[in-house]
Amino acid sequence: MSEYKRITEMPSNFNDLEFMDTNVILSSINEEDKKIAAAVEKEIPSITKLVDALVERFNKGGRMFYIGAGTSGRLGILDASEIPPTYGMPYDRVIGLIAGGDIAIRKAVENAEDDPDQAWKDLIAYGINENDAVVGIAASGTTPYVIGGVKEAKAKGLLTACVTNNPGSPLAEAVEIPIAVNVGPEFVTGSTRMKSGTSQKLVLNMISTALMIKIGRVKGNKMVNMQLSNxxxxxxxxxxxxxxxxxxxxxxxxxxxxxxxxxxxxxxxxx
Incomplete structure (x- = not known):
């Protein structure tokens, strides 16, 4: 593993937050948020590579699995859960898995992310095969649950990718297609639910939307396969x-x- 800077743990560009006026807090957060889209833009070549590889596998009946812990895991589940109603796809084509299981969607599960073997156990329960792809999501790029899952998937011949906010991190080095969005330090030091989480949401939107378009789930600019559920x-x-x-x-x-x-x-x- 090469040396890398833990950008997600770097001190905030601001200090004495508790003494700030409310408007200053909000304006400062907004200034930080303005940096996110530019950081995502730099990763479009990697996102393109992933989407094109996913299209090839989906056309063979393959699936995409997101694996993550905490905020990252929840964002993967959110993206996956919106594919069936939006594009009329079966619920078993884009699947989100979170360390600690479904209870962790709402409540933190202690130490769940620290088991490097659990993600693969969660994946094999779905009969995972070589046409599938595993996308690990972790702002830090160090989450054992995610790293263990993508390493085992890669060893079994599956396509592996990641969405992280620390370029050069162990997760980025463990996958075939790393998407490493450097958004800089968080407004509240280390609070990766903020800029890092927002960047992950943007990237996941790009991956799944482009994939659905490329496999024919959109006509013109319309969601012609959406479920008519209300x-x-x-x-x-x-x-x-x-x-x-x-x-x-x-x-x-x-x-x-x-x-x-x-x-x-x-x-x-x-x-």
């Missing part, structure tokens, strides 16, 4: 059809309810 989404789908097929609203709504998805209506009408 009135708002039925209305959205109906308006998509009005725009795409030049139908009146009632006819579009009737067709949408009959076929069950925007894409199926479009295919039927244009087929």
């Amino acid at each position: 009135i708002k989404l039925v209305d959205r789908g109906t308006r998509y059809l009005v725009e795409e097929l030049n139908l009146d609203y009632k006819e579009a709504e009737t067709l949408l309810k009959k076929f069950g998805s925007v894409k199926k209506v479009i295919d039927a009408q244009k087929g």
Whole structure:
């Protein structure tokens, strides 16, 4: 392992936070947040490489697993859980796993992230295979649960990648495709739920959205495969059809309810 600077543990650019006026606190946080998108931009080549590799595997029936602990694990689960309703994908294609299991989504589980063997145990419960990909998420890049999981996955021939905020960290060195977003020190020293977490959310949005577009789950700029699970989404789908097929609203709504998805209506009408 090469030497690396633990950026996520560096002292804040601000001090005496408890004496700051509320407006100064908020303005200072906002100034720090403005640095995030530029840091993510520098990692677009690595994100591109990952998405293209994922497309190849998804077209063979592969899956993507996010593994993480704490905030990072929760962000992976959030991203994974939004894929089925947004893009109509089965729940078993993008999967988020968190150290400590589902209870850790809401409550911290003591020492759960310290077991380097548990992530692989969690993964093999899903019958993981060589068409799958494992993306480890850890701001520090040192979480044993995540590092152990990607190392074992890589040894078994799976595609491995990571989203971290410490370039050159053990996690970044353990995977094929490291995405290391250097957002600098946090406003509250070491509080990686802030800039680091925000950068991770941006990167995960980019990975999953680009993947869904590339495998055909979007038409034009519309979510044509979204689940019609409430009135708002039925209305959205109906308006998509009005725009795409030049139908009146009632006819579009009737067709949408009959076929069950925007894409199926479009295919039927244009087929």
